[in-house]
Amino acid sequence: MAGEAGKNQSGAWVxxxxxxDHQAFAEFVDKYKGEVFLCCRMLGLREDEAENAxxxxxxxxxxxxxxxxxxxxxxxxxxxxAYRQAVNYLRKxxxxxxxxxxxxQVADDRNAQMSAGLESKxxxxxxxxxxxxxxxxxxxxxxxxYREGKSISEIAKIxxxxxxxxxxxxxxxxxxxxxxxxxxxGEDVDxxx
Amino acid sequence: MSADKSExxxxxxxxxxxxxxxxxxxxxxxDRMLRRVREEQQRRILAxxxxxxxxxxxxxxxxxxxxxxxxxxxxxxxxxxxxxxxVFIDKITxxxxxxxxxxxxxxxxxxxFGFAVYSLVDLxxxxx
Numbered sequence: 001m002a003g004e005a006g007k008n009q010s011g012a013w014v015x016x017x018x019x020x021d022h023q024a025f026a027e028f029v030d031k032y033k034g035e036v037f038l039c040c041r042m043l044g045l046r047e048d049e050a051e052n053a054x055x056x057x058x059x060x061x062x063x064x065x066x067x068x069x070x071x072x073x074x075x076x077x078x079x080x081x082a083y084r085q086a087v088n089y090l091r092k093x094x095x096x097x098x099x100x101x102x103x104x105q106v107a108d109d110r111n112a113q114m115s116a117g118l119e120s121k122x123x124x125x126x127x128x129x130x131x132x133x134x135x136x137x138x139x140x141x142x143x144x145x146y147r148e149g150k151s152i153s154e155i156a157k158i159x160x161x162x163x164x165x166x167x168x169x170x171x172x173x174x175x176x177x178x179x180x181x182x183x184x185x186g187e188d189v190d191x192x193x
Numbered sequence: 194m195s196a197d198k199s200e201x202x203x204x205x206x207x208x209x210x211x212x213x214x215x216x217x218x219x220x221x222x223x224d225r226m227l228r229r230v231r232e233e234q235q236r237r238i239l240a241x242x243x244x245x246x247x248x249x250x251x252x253x254x255x256x257x258x259x260x261x262x263x264x265x266x267x268x269x270x271x272x273x274x275x276x277x278x279x280v281f282i283d284k285i286t287x288x289x290x291x292x293x294x295x296x297x298x299x300x301x302x303x304x305x306f307g308f309a310v311y312s313l314v315d316l317x318x319x320x321x
Contacts, residue, residue, distance in 0.1 A: 029227075033218050034218060038216045054218075055225070059226075120210075123206075131211070146211050147211035147212050149208075
């Protein structure tokens with residue numbers, strides 16, 4: 001019952017958004033700005049660049065709202081725009097090569113052994129730093145799959161890649177993460193695969 | 194611990210860890226976005242108005258060109274139009290002379306009519 005009410009409310013909100021209601025658009029920006037910034041930063045944009053790309057993403061979304069038919073989830077649709085904006089930004093600045101490299105050269109901190117009672121915030125930070133050490137395409141697939149809960153076909157649409165390519169990114173990314181995070185997860189994870 | 198359980202635990206921890214990640218977003222980002230969207234909306238309206246004005250101007254020019262071409266290609270029709278126009282102008286002159294004696298009354302009437310048309314237009318399309 002509550003779920004249905006929530007769905008109706010959400011439907012009404014999307015309706016207001018598509019009708020060009022500014023309040024609904026402000027709620028839309030508030031709801032998704034974190035994800036859009038995360039997408040831009042994950043693909044290697046600096047803070048100021050991420051802000052520009054996020055701004056362009058929401059503007060493109062505003063212009064394209066009239067064409068949104070609800071075939072994909074609103075978040076998937078927005079992720080696709082954000083991803084394209086960030087990749088285009090890198091291409092324009094002749095930095096496409098970065099997409100095949102890690103986001104940043106993170107110092108190897110394997111020696112800092114994590115105890116079993118590791119603080120979860122600290123652990124989250126370690127996981128993120130590990131993801132940053134992956135090539136960005138892999139990192140994007142990992143974040144979309146594990147953080148956003150997107151399906152393989154949704155990720156393929158967002159990244160404009162084949163499903164098999166996405167599966168490969170996920171497999172390789174996961175294997176690399178297991179190696180990097182072996183000390184965090186300890187003997188719980190079979191590093192050998 | 195079995196390999197499957199180990200894999201599941203890894204996936205679970207990875208998901209949980211990644212969901213905790215939040216990128217810092219400037220506080221006024223939403224307000225700035227709203228401002229940009231409003232500007233975009235105004236820009237679109239302005240572009241539409243300019244386009245309408247250009248179309249109207251193009252229409253006037255085209256009409257003039259068509260009239261000149263018609264007059265050149267069909268001089269007979271143009272001649273009859275000229276005669277009809279002369280008759281029409283004569284009639285207007287007669288009407289003005291007839292109305293001339295009562296110009297105060299017609300001025301008030303024209304003012305009232307203009308105000309009524311203005312009110313009607315404002316009522317129907319004023320907001321847009």
